[in-house]
């Protein structure tokens with residue numbers, strides 16, 4: 576069962592709670608995902624492309640909670656979901672020491688340390704699970720995210736050239752980054 580120990584932190588905007596997303600939050604998650612895909616083009620989806628029903632989202636959350644090597648973390652201020660981080664590990668033995676994750680924070684709350692708390696919660700959880708390698712793909716122009724990952728010791732593993740094609744026709748490179756445990760946050 577992959578559930579993190581809840582953490583509470585006082586921010587200037589209110590109390591931030593970091594804990595595993597619960598199945599009852601499926602609707603909030605879908606609304607949050609749609610909102611952030613309208614707020615930034617650093618994610619892989621265009622607005623409206625996430626076609627999951629509330630039932631499917633609930634099943635996804637339940638799966639993440641049941642899995643030994645998966646986690647779905649929410650950041651909330653008051654009763655409002657302001658950030659999420661989802662980590663999944665492949666189902667095969669030879670890749671079971673690793674996995675990849677994606678995350679997002681509501682634009683209004685960028686630069687208040689919420690992303691930092693989400694990544695830290697994931698790495699702390701992983702210390703108990705034996706996950707050794709964390710991978711991600713990030714838009715090469717997404718300097719805020721790259722700064723956040725570097726702060727936690729993520730290294731550049733490669734460049735995926737022209738990996739994103741925007742509606743405007745513009746191509747973007749994506750960076751493959753990875754972090755190997757143990758934690759050494761600067």
Ligand SMILES: CC(C)(COP(=O)(O)OP(=O)(O)OC[C@H]1O[C@@H](n2cnc3c(N)ncnc32)[C@H](O)[C@@H]1OP(=O)(O)O)[C@@H](O)C(=O)NCCC(=O)NCCS
Pocket residue numbers: 615617618677678679680681684685686687688689690691692711712713714717718719720722723726
């Ligand atoms: C990337 C994201 C998750 C970061 O969340 P956040 O809560 O803003 O992150 P934090 O506040 O913890 O950290 C942001 C860091 O970037 C730095 N930063 C801010 N603007 C920056 C810029 N233009 N260039 C470089 N660094 C920048 C901040 O100073 C901070 O670093 P610090 O902790 O050393 O001061 C959030 O901006 C987001 O959701 N973006 C859109 C979706 C996205 O990009 N998801 C990641 C896909 S891989």
